Amino acid sequence: MTADGPEKLERPPRISDATLRDSAHMAGVEFGPADAAAIAELLVRTGVELVEVGMVSGPDSKDADLVLATHEAVTPERSMTLLVVRDRRQVARALDEAERLGVRHIMYSIPTSEQHAQLKLDSASPKFLQALARSAITQAKERGFHVTFSGEDGARTPRERLVPYVEAGFAAGADRFRLAETVAYLSPWQMQEVIADLTAIDGSEIEIHSHNMLGLAVANSLAAVRAGAQWISATVGGIGERGGNAPLAELLTALRVIHGDTRFDLTHLTELSRIALRGAGLGEAFQSGPTTPHAYETLPAELVGNQRELRVRTRLTTALVRWALADAAQDVDVDAFTAWLAERQERDGRPLLDRDTIREAAADFRPVPA
Template identity: 30%
Template structure:
């Protein structure tokens, strides 16, 4: 484990095979640049033979001048290999089915023919001076003696690294250790693993493979990929760093940033309880937990992994399980001071609201504190005066917002991919001279039924100093609810900013 482990990212190849995901050329280039910034060692850019568009994408990434190695995928067929070579990639990942079930029913070749095809492919790649990775597809369901035979054959042909894929995600962690250990003892070249997540153990299998001697792990950002996806890069890397004490070249402070980019481009939402990068990964609501974390963070966090290490932030969440320390801390962040009796009353009212099934936002806490203290806390810097959206099947969604900001009137308009996007962009543009904000989280829930259903929008926004505020609004018009929630959140952020600048 004290040797450096390398990370092979296949987000742009296996990740894009996620059902429903299709990335544009520009999105692929941006992800490739971000992965280079993140520090991955190899990027699998795509499968060039699959289409002319895919070939153009791979060629564009290969010519981008990135630090990492750009890899193209190819079957052990000359036309596939030539397509990769034509793209100018640094490495070719060539594969062929080796399990009896795939070999007999898909490619319909004998074991001897498969070995010959594999060797020929490796030799063709090396003749062109390109790095070669050979993958025995469905290795975890392949007879071990035959698997070792084909791995030794490609090693003798000049292969640089072999891949042991759990193609259908059926291997147990202990079984993965045993398999990779046998391969490790049978060959003299580096071993890479590619684990699928059909049973939710792709990361565990990848880590066991490293324990057994693998030096490289294939991953995807957010664990996306075929069926249930692949090993999640953030989870693999942080486990290697924090639990095993292993080294990689990953710049972990960009993990969250990279995750959010891929989430945005693919439309595959990250559940809040996702390890490392989920919104709740470093969030605390329970009174016992928040008390401990506020005193010393590693009382109820791993300690060996902090939010700052992965580009995240710790959050104290107010809800039905919150305690006095959490509420006092949140009020303190708003510069609201209370007596012990007032604090108890605010906590009681907060719990009453939460017990009705409502999520407590910063705006709710602010309103409760105002009521209990019997005075208006702060003032609205932004007061919405007018708001309209124009949309239709022949019209680019356009929003116009007019408001007073302080003593001045402001108006802004903007376009978007939909009415809500246009509305939020118009508000962000309107307040740009006062503060820079970005929407971190947006959720929508219908709270009544029928065609005139009342929709509740919850928005979390973050300013340029990293302060995060959440607010809710309900309306029969989704765009109106969205603008109201955003302006409420921004008003609280501006109040926090004013108080913070006075300290």
């Protein structure tokens, strides 16, 4: 944002959404096929280009139903599935399962930090990681998959370790690299430096997948775009492991407010939030900022598929009552009616007032003659 208005991005980012993969693997979250289809369809209507769904490590994937439901809703071309990478034979089994499910886009998750590589692969050797990535990517490209490869815990991976790994992946034929801020670690200005090292690689296409433990997921995602990243990964409501992910509603409204980006249809965001929160077993109080039922407005409520509501118990004012009665058939003395209504609420201990109940009460109001 500048004094002259929104700062236009030279190359606005493309958006992928990991709700049906990252969020779906949180403890207590249960998305069924119907939820998957509804979420995927609304994401695509919003303008999200790629819906990430499920995780496959070998035969008989537990996420098969989610993957197939998403394919049915938005086609395999608009979805992507994560394949776990541990060794060459395991990758081959995962690719077999991906082919069985009709997957077209895959994303390999390979730990790149010394800590995660040693823990999950039993080797922190950079040469081993590069060889593993080359083998996995080559196998997938030979079968015709579009391949994104990820640096799990990439944000904590030193430059001298990360850059050669990314270069090796692109040399093997990968289509895109995702930097995963698995452990929130970077400030926005540090993120710009890390991403700039990656976008400097010839032919690179870079995506940022940021977690929100420090509350910086959206800021770091926008910083990554400033440094040349072409993709941002988000989730509905920011629901996800390890403090959550970059929340989609905040991200898209930030792109509109800060950068004047009007490519996305934001009217689906509130419904998306409700479906995702239901699957996560959370109530509406956990909705993202732009879609919460109680918020000051950065953007009009209708723009994100929400609506203006009045909910009040004790702080009833004539201004609120006047707004509630706007365009109503009732013609009442607002000052007298407000005092009468406040007295009735206090006397009866009635629940929250909303617009409809205020209008109904106005029909019952009989002012005391002067």
